[in-house]
Amino acid sequence: MRSGITRLLTTISMAALCLTALTGSVRPNNLEQVRMHGEIVMVTRNSPTSFYEDRSGPAGYEFELARAFADHLGVTLNVVVADNLNDIFSTLETGKAVFAAAGLTHTAERERWFRFSQPYMQVTEQVIYRRGALRPREVTDLASGQLIVASGSSHAERLRALQHSQIPELTWSETPDLEVADMLQMVASGNIDFTVVDSNEFDVLQAYFPNLAIAFDLSEQQNIAWAFSHSRDDSLHQAANEFFGNKENAALLAGLEERYYGHLDKLDYVGAKRFLRQTSRKLDTYKPHFEKAGADHGFDWRLLAAVGYQESHWNPTAKSFTGVRGLMMLTRNTARELGVKNRLDPKQSIFGGSRYLAKLRERLGEEVQEPDRTWLALAAYNVGFGHLRDARKITEQMGGNPNLWLDVKDALPLLSQKRYYRHTRHGFARGQEPVDYVQNIRRYYDVLVWNEEQSQTFSDDENALMLSSSLITVIPPLL
Structure with a gap:
């Protein structure tokens, strides 16, 4: 009897085990x-x-x-x-x-x-300070100023490790309420002394805060x-x-x-200060023309404004040694083709330059997708469509994609080397110039977008209010 019960229980267990295995095997991961x-x-x-x-x-x-x-x-x-x-x-x-x-x-x-x-x-973790103010030279100097980082960040972890291993007197504040840009703004305005950010974030944001600089790297490269x-x-x-x-x-x-x-290294401290200064002084005068031209030709007006700054620093009477003139620096032949009667008239120049850029973009064809289509059109605006075509041909011969700015910008500088330009239709060109030209415009455009959409300029009182209204946790020293 007992052996029969045992056999029955064994059978039930095996059935349950098989059922479990079966259902487990069919359950989707x-x-x-x-x-x-x-x-x-x-x-x-x-x-x-x-x-x-x-x-x-x-x-x-x-x-x-x-x-x-x-x-x-x-x-x-x-x-x-x-x-x-x-x-x-x-x-x-x-x-x-x-x-x-x-x-x-x-x-x-x-x-x-x-x-x-x-x-x-x-990335590397970097300590950021305000130019002309207290600059920490090494990690022990962090104890001499007010330091703030985001709660839950890898930066907070590193500061705790430093406090336990090297600097027991170190103290700092943590907040969940503020983003990197907020903390950089507070350093820029003098409400705090230092913050810590990842290198890629500071690369993106540095041009918006030209009075900030890297004091030192707080870490080796991190994944x-x-x-x-x-x-x-x-x-x-x-x-x-x-x-x-x-x-x-x-x-x-x-x-x-x-x-x-890829374009973030094109605006240094001096260039960023000058650009922000010129923006506050000149841009409002020409903004309505850029807005109308952008609406007419399908461009963000801020991109057109960035082109205008790269060309002439928004100077309507600018003139180059080659004879191009005006705010958008049009050649005489291009101006005539576009119906621009007076290249020194800022409105005519902006509308003419925008129309010319739109034509270049259209010539590239639908096979070139955005944003590469705009970057390639900008390169053609600078170096000429024929030279751009030559560079795209070289790109293809080298195994690259002629429809990608990433690949074409590597081929453009080769137009200045005889072993390359001798086989092209349009010959020699200073090919590095259109690369720098496009990358500069992209950076100016970034800053204009930031200025308008992010509202990064706050008064000292507003910065102080932001700091005081945030949930701040002070990490005390280990003394």
Whole structure:
């Protein structure tokens, strides 16, 4: 009897085990569930390096990279924007997002709680101070001024490590309320002495705060990666690693890096100060003409204004040694073709230059997508369409894509080398000039967009109010 019961219990157990194995084998993993639902959810934050809305819709390095990952999986991307870093991590922990793409540094502390993908960028942590004010020379000098960083950031982790290992007297403040741009603004206005930012963020924002500078690097290079919640099912994490490891995506990463970071070294301290000064003095005079010309030809008026500044520093009587004249620096023949009777009239010059740029863009054809179409048109505005065509031909011969600015800008300087230009239709050209020309315009455009849409200029009282109204936690010294 007992043996019969034993056999029955064994049979039931085996059946249950088989059923468990069977149901476990058919249950879709996380990657399969994402594909079944046709959507993947990313959590990020509003910042110039992660995600923001511009006139054409969602943008940002992290956003475009994540959207490419979603396309790779064959699903749509759903974006959740968190208020701060702590909210990003809690969104992951509660399962409201599949992964976080927000310029997150892969640290040992964070790895205890989250799984990180392969890195796709490296940055250094930099101490930022105001020119002409207290400058820290080394980490021990941080104890001599007021320092603020974001709560939950890798910077806060590093400061804690420094406090325990080297500088027990170090004290600083942390806040979840302020973004990097806010803290840089407070350093610029003198409300705080220092802050710490990642190098890629300061590269993007430095031109908006020309009185700020790097005191020193607080870290070696750190890996930036996507974060996933810890789970036995790592199918999505593995899919991300496969995405970054795919050689076909190398061009995508290079293109995004060029688009968002490739032009950032074109505006130094002196140039940024001069540009901001000229903007406040001159731009309002010509802004209505740029706005109307932009509306007529499908350009952001701020791009046209950036062209005007690059050409003449908004000087309507400017003249070059080659005879081009006016605010948009038109040649006599081009002005005649465009119906511009007086090149020194700023309105005629702006409308003529904008019409000419639109024609160049149209000649490139629909096969060239934006924003590359605009960058290539700008290069042609500077060097001539024939030379641009030659450079695109060289690009193709070298195995590059003649429709991508990333590739063409490497070929343009070759037009000054005989072994290349001797085989072209239009011959020699100073090919580095259109590269610098386009990159400068892109940087001026960035600053004009920032000035208008981000409202980065605050009074000292407004900065003090922002600081006082924020949730601030003071980290005391270990003394």
